[in-house]
Amino acid sequence: MNRKVKIAVFASGSGSNFAAIEQACSADELNAEIVLMVTNKPEAFVVERADKVSIPVAAIRPKDFETKDAYEEAILHALRESGAEWLVLAGYMRLVGPVLLMAYPSRIVNIHPSLLPSFPGKDAIAQAVAHGVKVTGVTVHLVDEGxxxxQILAQCAVDVVSGDEDKTAEAIHAVEHGLYKDTLNELFSR
Incomplete structure (x- = not known):
C-alpha cells in the first residue's frame, strides 16, 4: 500500500464520523493516519474517543482569541507540528476561514448530511424533513469560504423515512461513513 497520508480530523460533537475514520485507518481501509484531532469544544465526547485510541488532541476554544484569524493561527501551529497534510471535517461546526484555507488549498474536505446545494448549514436533516422532501442524502465536498x-466530490441519495428525523438520520449515518472513506481514498491516491 502507498505511504499513509497524514490527516487531521476536525470535530465538534460526539465524533461518530471521527470514530469511523479512525477505524477505517486502523483496518487499512483508508490510506491515512490521523495525526491530530482538532476540536473547538474541549468538553465534546470526540475528545474522549481520541484519547481512547491515543490520537493527540488540539482542543482550542475560539472565545480564547480576539479574532478568528488568531484562533486559526493557533490551530495552524498545531497542524504544522503534527505534520498534517489534509484536513478532514467530521462534524466540525464552524466555518473555516482564510488562514486555514490558504495553508491547505484544496486539501480540506467536509461531509454534509444533505444533497448539496440543498439544505446547507446546521440541522440539514431537520430542514429536509420540514420541507417535506422525499429524498435527501450525503455530500462530500471540498471546503471553501462559503x-x-x-466543489462536490461525491453524493449519495437517501430516502427520507416518512417524515421522521431520527430514522432519516439513521439512514444517512448508514451510508455516510462508507462514502466518506471511499471519497477520501480516491482523493489521497491522486
Missing amino acids: MDTG
Whole structure:
C-alpha cells in the first residue's frame, strides 16, 4: 500500500464520523493516519474517543482569541507540528476561514448530511424533513469560504423515512461513513 497520508480530523460533537475514520485507518481501509484531532469544544465526547485510541488532541476554544484569524493561527501551529497534510471535517461546526484555507488549498474536505446545494448549514436533516422532501442524502465536498459551497466530490441519495428525523438520520449515518472513506481514498491516491 502507498505511504499513509497524514490527516487531521476536525470535530465538534460526539465524533461518530471521527470514530469511523479512525477505524477505517486502523483496518487499512483508508490510506491515512490521523495525526491530530482538532476540536473547538474541549468538553465534546470526540475528545474522549481520541484519547481512547491515543490520537493527540488540539482542543482550542475560539472565545480564547480576539479574532478568528488568531484562533486559526493557533490551530495552524498545531497542524504544522503534527505534520498534517489534509484536513478532514467530521462534524466540525464552524466555518473555516482564510488562514486555514490558504495553508491547505484544496486539501480540506467536509461531509454534509444533505444533497448539496440543498439544505446547507446546521440541522440539514431537520430542514429536509420540514420541507417535506422525499429524498435527501450525503455530500462530500471540498471546503471553501462559503457555507457548504465547495466543489462536490461525491453524493449519495437517501430516502427520507416518512417524515421522521431520527430514522432519516439513521439512514444517512448508514451510508455516510462508507462514502466518506471511499471519497477520501480516491482523493489521497491522486
